[in-house]
Amino acid sequence: MSQHSGTTSPHTEDTRAVDGSAVADDSRGTSRRHFLGYVLGGTTLMAAADLGLFASPAEATIPTIPSIPELYDLNDLLTHAAMPTANLIAISVNEDGTASFALPRAEVGQGITTSTAMIIAEELELPLDKVRITLAPARPELLFNQLTGGSNTTISTYTPIRVAAAIAKLELLKAAAILLGDTIGNLVAKGGVIEAPDGSSVTYGELARKAASPTTKKVEVDLKSSAGFGIVGTPQNRIDAIDAVTGTKTYTTDLQVPDALPTMICRAPTLNGIPLAIENKAEVLALAGVTDVALIDTGVAVRAETFGQAIDGVRALKVRWQDGPVAGESDASVLTRLKKAELPMPALPKNPLAKTVSADFTFWFRSNSAMDTNSAVADVRNGKATVWAGLKSPIIAKQAIAKELGLGEADVEVNVVQSGGSFGRRLFHDAALEAAKASKAIGKPVKLMWHRADDARVGRAHPMATSRVRASLLGNEVLAFHQSHTSVETDFRHGLGEIVTAMAADLPAGLGNLGFAETIFTLTQEVPYNFGVVLQTLAETDGRFNTGSMRNIYSPDVRCANELMVDLLAKEAKLDPYTFRRKMLRIKAVRGVLDKVAEVGEWGKAMPAGTAQGIAIHKEYKGVSACLVEIDCRPETVNRKVRDAVTGPRVTKVTYAVDVGLPINPRGLEAQMQGGINDGIALALTSSLHLREGHFMEGSWDNYFYTRQWNTPPEVNVIVMPPSSDQPGGAGEAGVAASFAAVACAYARATGTVPTEFPINHGEISFEEKPRVPPVPQSPTDGLDHTY
Amino acid sequence: MPEQSFVLNGEKVTVDVADDVRVLWVLRDLLGVTGPKYGCGINVCKACTSHINGKAFNPCSVPVGEVGDDDEITTIEGLPDTAPEDQRGPHGLHPMQEAWLERDVAQCGYCQPGQIMAAVAVVRRARDEGRQVTDADLDGIRNICRCGTYTRIREAIRAGEQSM
Numbered sequence: 001m002s003q004h005s006g007t008t009s010p011h012t013e014d015t016r017a018v019d020g021s022a023v024a025d026d027s028r029g030t031s032r033r034h035f036l037g038y039v040l041g042g043t044t045l046m047a048a049a050d051l052g053l054f055a056s057p058a059e060a061t062i063p064t065i066p067s068i069p070e071l072y073d074l075n076d077l078l079t080h081a082a083m084p085t086a087n088l089i090a091i092s093v094n095e096d097g098t099a100s101f102a103l104p105r106a107e108v109g110q111g112i113t114t115s116t117a118m119i120i121a122e123e124l125e126l127p128l129d130k131v132r133i134t135l136a137p138a139r140p141e142l143l144f145n146q147l148t149g150g151s152n153t154t155i156s157t158y159t160p161i162r163v164a165a166a167i168a169k170l171e172l173l174k175a176a177a178i179l180l181g182d183t184i185g186n187l188v189a190k191g192g193v194i195e196a197p198d199g200s201s202v203t204y205g206e207l208a209r210k211a212a213s214p215t216t217k218k219v220e221v222d223l224k225s226s227a228g229f230g231i232v233g234t235p236q237n238r239i240d241a242i243d244a245v246t247g248t249k250t251y252t253t254d255l256q257v258p259d260a261l262p263t264m265i266c267r268a269p270t271l272n273g274i275p276l277a278i279e280n281k282a283e284v285l286a287l288a289g290v291t292d293v294a295l296i297d298t299g300v301a302v303r304a305e306t307f308g309q310a311i312d313g314v315r316a317l318k319v320r321w322q323d324g325p326v327a328g329e330s331d332a333s334v335l336t337r338l339k340k341a342e343l344p345m346p347a348l349p350k351n352p353l354a355k356t357v358s359a360d361f362t363f364w365f366r367s368n369s370a371m372d373t374n375s376a377v378a379d380v381r382n383g384k385a386t387v388w389a390g391l392k393s394p395i396i397a398k399q400a401i402a403k404e405l406g407l408g409e410a411d412v413e414v415n416v417v418q419s420g421g422s423f424g425r426r427l428f429h430d431a432a433l434e435a436a437k438a439s440k441a442i443g444k445p446v447k448l449m450w451h452r453a454d455d456a457r458v459g460r461a462h463p464m465a466t467s468r469v470r471a472s473l474l475g476n477e478v479l480a481f482h483q484s485h486t487s488v489e490t491d492f493r494h495g496l497g498e499i500v501t502a503m504a505a506d507l508p509a510g511l512g513n514l515g516f517a518e519t520i521f522t523l524t525q526e527v528p529y530n531f532g533v534v535l536q537t538l539a540e541t542d543g544r545f546n547t548g549s550m551r552n553i554y555s556p557d558v559r560c561a562n563e564l565m566v567d568l569l570a571k572e573a574k575l576d577p578y579t580f581r582r583k584m585l586r587i588k589a590v591r592g593v594l595d596k597v598a599e600v601g602e603w604g605k606a607m608p609a610g611t612a613q614g615i616a617i618h619k620e621y622k623g624v625s626a627c628l629v630e631i632d633c634r635p636e637t638v639n640r641k642v643r644d645a646v647t648g649p650r651v652t653k654v655t656y657a658v659d660v661g662l663p664i665n666p667r668g669l670e671a672q673m674q675g676g677i678n679d680g681i682a683l684a685l686t687s688s689l690h691l692r693e694g695h696f697m698e699g700s701w702d703n704y705f706y707t708r709q710w711n712t713p714p715e716v717n718v719i720v721m722p723p724s725s726d727q728p729g730g731a732g733e734a735g736v737a738a739s740f741a742a743v744a745c746a747y748a749r750a751t752g753t754v755p756t757e758f759p760i761n762h763g764e765i766s767f768e769e770k771p772r773v774p775p776v777p778q779s780p781t782d783g784l785d786h787t788y
Numbered sequence: 789m790p791e792q793s794f795v796l797n798g799e800k801v802t803v804d805v806a807d808d809v810r811v812l813w814v815l816r817d818l819l820g821v822t823g824p825k826y827g828c829g830i831n832v833c834k835a836c837t838s839h840i841n842g843k844a845f846n847p848c849s850v851p852v853g854e855v856g857d858d859d860e861i862t863t864i865e866g867l868p869d870t871a872p873e874d875q876r877g878p879h880g881l882h883p884m885q886e887a888w889l890e891r892d893v894a895q896c897g898y899c900q901p902g903q904i905m906a907a908v909a910v911v912r913r914a915r916d917e918g919r920q921v922t923d924a925d926l927d928g929i930r931n932i933c934r935c936g937t938y939t940r941i942r943e944a945i946r947a948g949e950q951s952m
């Protein structure tokens with residue numbers, strides 16, 4: 001269990017900037033612009049920087065006021081974890097005038113290839129379309145520095161990438177000075193061309209070889225001042241947009257690897273059940289198109305000419321299974337267990353005049369399934385393995401695959417492919433490891449794809465959790481605010497856990513001896529209000545499920561519980577939710593976004609009965625956000641009918657404001673917030689998994705109710721706040737927590753009932769469960785009856 | 789093995805495969821046409837949405853044996869060619885694809901070929917009924933986008949409708 005407490009006297013105004021550093025004192029050194037980097041020996045120019053570079057020194061003290069994440073948060077940990085590894089990332093300038101860079105992170109839709117290209121284009125003075133970004137394969141020498149998570153990519157790579165680009169530009173200028181017979185100071189680099197005052201010029205392409213260095217050398221460089229930015233901070237379209245709309249963007253299952261035939265797995269009827277024997281192998285092998293059938297530890301692999309024939313094979317298999325670890329259990333039994341693990345809440349301060357306000361919430365299991373199901377291509381033959389997959393933690397994947405196959409790491413090549421979404425799922429290498437096992441067992445290359453039913457039922461889920469909140473209120477002052485979060489264990493064995501373990505000794509005092517779940521909880525959760533004695537704790541239990549984060553680990557649930565409590569306190573204090581938040585917030589940047597949504601979203605306007613507004617805030621990823629929603633809970637809306645769907649209350653309008661410090665690409669940020677809003681709506685209203693008889697029931701998108709067009713708000717307005725810092729914050733997850741909380745608050749206000757479980761519809765099963773044996777449904781044959 | 793023939797993106801194709809194999813696998817696994825995506829295989833997610841004789845359909849739910857020699861299947865790869873030359877946009881694409889670019893709709897992009905093919909069919913259907921696309925039409929689109937790009941999809945369909 002972890003605890004951090006801080007006493008804040010009511011009404012202290014904290015003028016901290018978004019990142020927690022005092023406004024006046026530039027203690028994080030964010031204005032530092034002089035750095036050291038390298039020119040690498042080679043025949044064309046290659047400039048490099050240490051990926052561990054960061055523009056600020058590590059914070060080393062833990063304050064009691066304010067809470068820990070304000071001065072040292074998960075992003076600091078992820079960023080600082082890189083520092084001792086001292087490994088280089090390099091930008092090459094090519095003879096065709098382009099620059100190329102292999103990003104040691106995974107693009108899963110969050111837009112980091114675009115923002116990275118923008119950062120390079122800016123510093124290198126090159127048009128955006130001349131920058132080529134690829135995804136680096138697993139580079140074990142980067143140790144911890146190849147993990148895409150915690151919305152940390154831009155935060156941790158911004159400075160090193162700029163340094164490498166600045167060195168490349170400097171070397172080009174040096175070479176141009178010789179060629180054009182002038183001094184560097186007189187030359188101007190712009191748009192990939194260097195020009196002298198006399199009008200003579202030379203292109204980067206022409207300089208690529210001339211600027212090359214035969215040996216590696218150290219170079220000092222000054223970064224461009226943000227005042228001169230022309231690309232960073234401007235809205236840009238995604239660099240992969242044309243590929244996406246023409247169907248040429250390549251995901252793992254689109255790869256054409258010779259002989260890597262479609263492969264699917266037949267899985268157990270209970271979660272994580274184990275196959276004991278195949279009873280009809282010959283029969284299945286005789287099916288049209290089926291080439292191989294092999295038992296592996298997670299099920300039975302069927303390889304075929306087409307995925308359709310692999311599905312036929314999976315459906316025809318008769319397998320003897322050993323029940324999985326949760327056989328016979330249901331949501332209710334897991335919740336009972338979870339409640340037993342809840343720790344006693346600490347006593348609130350004794351004050352006979354104070355009123356205690358309590359609320360308990362349950363958050364059910366949710367699936368982080370992406371559109372692109374778990375997949376991987378693997379070729380394991382002759383003592384070597386080559387794997388392709390969408391991997392946010394490829395080094396760990398490579399190590400695990402090597403270990404499983406009994407190969408040396410040097411004999412395992414792991415390539416990172418763009419994926420169709422992640423939401424936490426691709427931090428794990430489940431499919432890559434399984435594909436490697438299948439390929440080894442079969443002795444041929446495989447293209448493994450999980451069926452949607454597998455992805456929903458067996459794929460990772462956000463753990464079930466309870467959150468208990470207690471607050472003590474005297475008049476309209478909050479004396480204390482306690483929150484105890486209890487969760488089914490979150491699996492961090494994908495690298496983040498390893499980072500925390502390795503960093504333990506370097507963490508601020510008192511944190512080093514916590515388990516990593518507690519460490520992460522402590523580094524991410526905070527209450528940005530003046531609520532007296534603030535205490536937030538985490539307890540985790542029950543490691544039998546396949547879990548992971550889902551567009552954040554704890555924050556959406558914790559924040560939702562938190563903000564519902566804030567509304568309850570506001571009611572007790574007889575203040576409106578906006579006024580109360582405004583009065584209690586102790587962080588100026590949060591108040592900025594709160595005021596923004598209240599103004600633009602017209603907080604407090606008259607709303608018909610059965611409809612209401614809800615407002616909430618969030619602070620994380622070195623950024624702050626606020627959300628104002630309008631919800632319609634009138635019967636005619638709630639009861640509207642859509643075939644095989646959940647309708648229910650409709651969020652009709654959303655106003656969202658986000659301040660991420662320095663927004664690199666405001667258009668990409670807007671997109672991320674819009675996505676986060678739809679996630680928040682799903683978490684509040686419609687999407688959860690139901691465990692029955694030891695397995696999850698959901699096997700399709702018409703069972704698991706992620707937000708659909710009939711649920712999405714017809715009106716969405718995202719406001720990207722102007723830069724408030726010269727360092728970027730995270731974007732990938734920043735849209736979810738405030739949206740979830742605002743929808744929950746709006747629902748409570750519209751219906752007069754504060755929901756106690758999420759999503760609110762979890763109690764009804766709104767679909768007919770698909771069979772568990774066979775584990776995947778057959779494709780229909782009536783498609784031509786449904787053309788339009 | 790039976791020979792299956794149909795017209796794919798304007799060209800006649802013939803494949804040796806059993807009648808019951810769904811068109812999605814014929815396209816993706818045998819012909820290497822990977823624009824239509826797999827998202828469920830049971831006509832729910834709509835990631836595979838393509839056109840047959842100008843109408844939206846889901847190839848994961850149609851056995852290839854049901855497709856006739858003269859049936860014309862259009863996948864996202866063939867969509868630009870279905871637009872008259874003067875309607876194609878600055879990237880030489882179908883106006884709906886151009887609208888998608890203009891609004892920067894795609895996030896991970898996985899669902900987007902299906903979204904665009906559905907959008908074109910929704911506009912055509914409204915047109916055949918002599919009307920404009922309505923909010924109810926947009927609410928009725930079943931294609932899932934797990935990245936939650938719905939807001940921009942709605943905007944792009946309205947824009948694409950204008951230039952189609």
Ligand code: FES
Nearest residue numbers: 827828829834848
């Ligand atoms: S794959 Fe065809 S509808 Fe989902």
Ligand code: FES
Nearest residue numbers: 896897899933935
């Ligand atoms: S863009 Fe990722 S699923 Fe739609």
